[in-house]
Amino acid sequence: MSETAIKPRIEKIPLKEQLAQKLPVLLVPLLAAVGLIAIGNPASWLTLTVAGLAMGMMIFIMASGLTVVFGLMDVINFGHGAFVAVGAFVGFTVLAWLAGWTASPSVFMNLSAVLIAILAAMLVTGLLGLAFERVIVMPVYGEHLKQILVTMGGLIVAQQMIYVVWGPDELHMSRPEALQGSLVIGEAAIEKYRLVAVGIGLALFVGMRHILKNTKIGLLVRAGVENGEMVEALGYRIRRLFLIVFMTGSALAGLGGVMWGLYQETITAHMGSEIMVLVFIVVIIGGLGSVEGCFIGAMLVGLLANYTAFLAPKVALISTIALMVVVLMWRPQGLYPVVKAK
Numbered sequence: 001m002s003e004t005a006i007k008p009r010i011e012k013i014p015l016k017e018q019l020a021q022k023l024p025v026l027l028v029p030l031l032a033a034v035g036l037i038a039i040g041n042p043a044s045w046l047t048l049t050v051a052g053l054a055m056g057m058m059i060f061i062m063a064s065g066l067t068v069v070f071g072l073m074d075v076i077n078f079g080h081g082a083f084v085a086v087g088a089f090v091g092f093t094v095l096a097w098l099a100g101w102t103a104s105p106s107v108f109m110n111l112s113a114v115l116i117a118i119l120a121a122m123l124v125t126g127l128l129g130l131a132f133e134r135v136i137v138m139p140v141y142g143e144h145l146k147q148i149l150v151t152m153g154g155l156i157v158a159q160q161m162i163y164v165v166w167g168p169d170e171l172h173m174s175r176p177e178a179l180q181g182s183l184v185i186g187e188a189a190i191e192k193y194r195l196v197a198v199g200i201g202l203a204l205f206v207g208m209r210h211i212l213k214n215t216k217i218g219l220l221v222r223a224g225v226e227n228g229e230m231v232e233a234l235g236y237r238i239r240r241l242f243l244i245v246f247m248t249g250s251a252l253a254g255l256g257g258v259m260w261g262l263y264q265e266t267i268t269a270h271m272g273s274e275i276m277v278l279v280f281i282v283v284i285i286g287g288l289g290s291v292e293g294c295f296i297g298a299m300l301v302g303l304l305a306n307y308t309a310f311l312a313p314k315v316a317l318i319s320t321i322a323l324m325v326v327v328l329m330w331r332p333q334g335l336y337p338v339v340k341a342k
Contacts, residue, residue, distance in 0.1 A: 022211040023333040028299045043187035048306045054194035057201025058263060062256030062275065063282040063294050064208060065249025071289020071338050072224045073242050075137055076144055079151035080253055080279065081272030082158030086128060087121035087254025088261035088271060089166050092173050093119045102176040110176035114262075121258045122251040129250025130156075133243055155273060162269040170268050197259055204252075205295050212291060220243060221257025222338075281320050285327045287334025296335055299326075299340040 032049055039045045066080050094117040096100055101113035136154045140146040175193055182189040212218035220241055223231045231237040253272075261267040262277060282301055286293025301320050308316040327335065 010143070017148040024296055024331075027335075028296060028303070031307075038307065038311055044186065044310070046188040047190060048310055049303065050190045050194050050198065052303035052306035053299065054191075054201075054263070054302070055299040056199040056300070057197050057280055058256055058259045058297050059275075059301060060201055061204055061259065061277050061300035062253050063286075064204070064291055065252035065287065066279060067228055067283045067289055067294045068221065068291065069246055069249045070283070072221055072245050073137075073150075074142065075246075076147045077137065077151050078148055078276070079136070079154035079158065079280065080131060080249070081274075081276040082132075082155045082274070083125040083128060083223035083250045083253035084257040084275060085269055085272035086158060087125045087164060087257030087258075087265075088173070088267045089162055089305045090121040090124045090254070091117040091258030091261060092267055093166075094169055095173070095176075099311065102174065105177060107178040114119065114179070114258075118255055118258050121177065125193075125245045125254030125257075125313050126251035129247045132250065133246040137246070141259060151207060159269045159273070166269075168269065170266050173265055173267050175262050175265065179262070193262060197263065198261065206290070208291050217241075217244075278320060281324050285324050285334060287331075287337035288334040289338030290334065293334055293336035293338075 035049065036042070036045045039048065050121035051196040060081075062084055066077060069075055069077060069080075095113060098113040098116065101109040104110060114230040133156060136150050137147070140150055179196060181192050183314050184190075185193070210218075212222060220231060220236055224238055224241060231241075256273070261269070264271075278301060283296055285300065286295070300323060304323055305316060308319040331337075
C-alpha cells in the first residue's frame with residue numbers, strides 16, 4: 001500500500017463556510033464605519049466610539065460569566081444581577097474607606113485603591129456565588145422554569161439585603177483623581193476612565209480566551225459545554241467544575257459592578273436588574289456559551305447605543321432590541337453558538 005493511501009483524508013472547509021465563520025468579526029468595524037459616515041464629524045465619532053467600546057467592555061465583563069455558566073451548567077440565572085449590585089456596593093464601601101488614597105495626587109495610590117476595591121468585590125461576590133449555587137441553584141438543575149423563579153427570588157432577596165446594609169438611597173460613587181477628566185486628542189475629548197475600562201475589558205477577554213483554549217481547565221470547561229456526561233464518565237468531577245465556573249462568573253459580575261458604578265458614578269440596589277437587560281441581549285446575540293460571540297455582541301451593543309443616542313435619542317431606547325432581532329433573523333442561534341438548542 002502506498003504512503004499516500006494511508007494518510008488521513010483532511011476535508012477542506014468550503015470558502016463560503018469560512019467566510020460565514022469570519023463574518024461576525026467584521027460587524028464591529030463595519031458598524032464603526034457606518035457610524036463615522038452617519039455622524040460626519042471625526043472628533044465626535046472618536047469620542048462616541050471610545051465611549052461605546054468602554055460600555056461594551058463593561059457589559060462583556062458582566063455577561064461573560066453568565067454565558068459560560070449557561071453553556072456549562074444549563075442554568076438560566078436571573079440572579080446574576082444581584083452579584084453586579086453587591087459588587088458595586090462593596091467597591092463603594094472599600095473606596096470610601098480608602099478616601100485618602102483616592103484623593104491623593106499619586107496615580108499609584110489611586111489605581112491601588114481601585115484594585116483593592118475590585119479584589120474585595122470579586123471575593124465577596126465569588127463567595128456569594130458559592131452560597132447561591134449550593135442553596136438556590138443546585139436543587140433545580142435541569143428545570144428551567146424553576147431556575148427562573150428561584151433565581152429571580154434570590155435577586156429580590158439580595159436587593160432587600162442591600163437596603164438593610166447600605167440603605168435604600170442612591171449613592172454617589174466618585175472616581176479617584178487619576179481617573180477623572182479627559183484626554184484631548186485633536187478636537188476629541190476622551191474620558192480617562194473609559195480608556196481604562198477598554199484596557200481592562202480587552203485584558204479579560206484575552207485572558208479568558210487563553211484559559212479556555214490553552215489550559216486543561218479550559219479544555220474541561222469546553223468539553224463540559226459540549227457533553228458534560230462524557231466528561232464525568234472519564235473520571236472528572238463535573239460538579240466541582242460547575243461550582244468553580246459559577247463562582248468565577250459571580251466574581252466577574254462583581255468586577256463589572258464596580259466598573260459600572262464608577263462609569264455611572266451612582267449606584268442603587270436595582271442597578272443589577274436594570275443592567276441585566278443588556279447583559280441578556282449580549283448573551284443571546286453572541287450565542288449561548290460563546291465567549292467570543294459575547295465579546296462581539298457587547299461591542300455591537302455598546303457602539304450602537306452610543307451612536308443612536310447621539311443621532312436619534314428616541315431610537316436609542318429600542319436600538320439594542322432591534323439589533324438582537326436582526327442578528328437572530330440572520331443567525332437564530334447567535335453569532336457563535338456553542339450550546340445547541342435543548
